[in-house]
Amino acid sequence: MAVDEILLDSALAGCCSVRWYRWEQATLSLGYFQPAVDALSDSRLRNLPIVRRLSGGGAIVHHHELTYSCAVPALHPLAAEPRRLYTAVHECIIDALAGFGYAAELRGTSTPARGNEFLCFSRMDDFDVVMEGQKVLGSAQRRRKGAILQHGSLVLEKSEWAPAFPGIFECGGHSIPTSNLLERLGEALPGIFGPLREHCRISGVEMQAANALADRHTASLRQEIRHSDIRREESV
Numbered sequence: 001m002a003v004d005e006i007l008l009d010s011a012l013a014g015c016c017s018v019r020w021y022r023w024e025q026a027t028l029s030l031g032y033f034q035p036a037v038d039a040l041s042d043s044r045l046r047n048l049p050i051v052r053r054l055s056g057g058g059a060i061v062h063h064h065e066l067t068y069s070c071a072v073p074a075l076h077p078l079a080a081e082p083r084r085l086y087t088a089v090h091e092c093i094i095d096a097l098a099g100f101g102y103a104a105e106l107r108g109t110s111t112p113a114r115g116n117e118f119l120c121f122s123r124m125d126d127f128d129v130v131m132e133g134q135k136v137l138g139s140a141q142r143r144r145k146g147a148i149l150q151h152g153s154l155v156l157e158k159s160e161w162a163p164a165f166p167g168i169f170e171c172g173g174h175s176i177p178t179s180n181l182l183e184r185l186g187e188a189l190p191g192i193f194g195p196l197r198e199h200c201r202i203s204g205v206e207m208q209a210a211n212a213l214a215d216r217h218t219a220s221l222r223q224e225i226r227h228s229d230i231r232r233e234e235s236v
Contacts, residue, residue, distance in 0.1 A: 001029065002214035004069040004151055005054050006206050011071035011147035018190045019069045020182060025049065026063040026161050031056045031120070031140065036224045038118055044161060052221055054149060055140035058120035063159035064167060066182060067151065068093075068189065074146025078193065082141055085150055086127040088192050093137060093154065094129060096188045100181065102172040104131045121155070121165040129154075131171035156181075 007017045028039055028048045033056055040046045045061070053060075070089065072079045078088055087106070094104045107128040117123050120138050129137035139152030155167035156178065169175040202210070 001051055001053055001151075002210040002217060003202055003206070004071070004149055005213060006202075006210045007069065007071040008054070008142065008144055008147060008149040010206070011073045011149070012145055014073045014075070015071070016073055016076060016193050017069075017071045018193065020186055020189075021067050021069075023062040023065070023067070026061060026159060027051060028161075029053045029060050029062060031058055032142070034059060034118075036221060040225065042118070048161060050221060050225070052217060053140070053151070055142040055151060057138070057140035058123050059118055060120045060138075060153050061159055061162040061165075062153060063161060064155065064157045066154045066156065066178070066185065068154070068185070069149065069151035070189070070193070072148045072150070072193065076193065079146060079148050082143070082148065083127070085141070085148060086139060089139065089150065089152070089189065090127055090129050090137065092189055092192050093185065096181075096184050097168065099184060100172075100176050101174065102131065102168050104129050104136065104168070106130075107135070119162065119165075120153075121162070131168060134166050134171050136166075136168050136171060154185075 003019070007019065010017060026048055028045050028050045030036065030039060030050065030052045032053060036050065039050055039059060048061070072085065078085045090106060097104045107124065107126055107130050109126055121135050125138070127139065128135045137152055137154045139150055142149045155165060157167040157169045158165055
């Protein structure tokens with residue numbers, strides 16, 4: 001996720017980026033304001049690798065999913081109002097899912113908001129993408145000098161680390177090759193930001209900066225976890 005932060009820096013310089021990625025192993029990402037001790041108190045989650053996102057919101061178990069990020073410059077029309085960006089991205093993904101026979105929709109305002117639970121997919125928001133009443137896509141944002149980083153997780157199928165949250169394969173009653181879905185999403189999402197300029201990889205300079213940033217964040221999070229464990233031992 002350090003790459004996402006580097007892309008936000010690029011957005012400050014006027015570059016708009018869209019990225020899709022997957023995870024090599026089940027990993028817990030904490031929202032920016034969530035203390036690590038909250039993860040340590042859950043026996044199921046405490047042994048997972050832990051990272052901290054730049055955005056807020058609840059923790060996410062990244063496992064059988066596709067993760068996207070988009071970094072939008074301050075002068076882009078979709079950066080003017082955060083709710084507009086949520087809607088545009090989620091409706092684009094809903095349309096792409098429909099092409100594979102998945103009936104997804106925005107949650108809307110029919111369900112009262114529920115935003116204090118530790119895990120993101122236990123929370124409810126107007127902009128959630130749902131299938132059969134189950135949240136299958138949630139997103140969060142971070143603003144910096146008017147530029148926006150938005151990233152979110154599209155659950156494909158439930159994880160043994162978070163079995164309460166089914167994905168689109170279970171809710172839709174059928175599965176498809178992930179590569180096919182990723183290809184379609186990769187074609188569709190950039191289109192909402194304007195004409196496609198180029199498909200490209202993260203540059204060597206950007207990756208070097210992301211690796212350095214990840215090292216700093218990892219050291220900080222490890223220190224926080226170590227201090228949390230010490231406090232837990234002292235309170236026993």
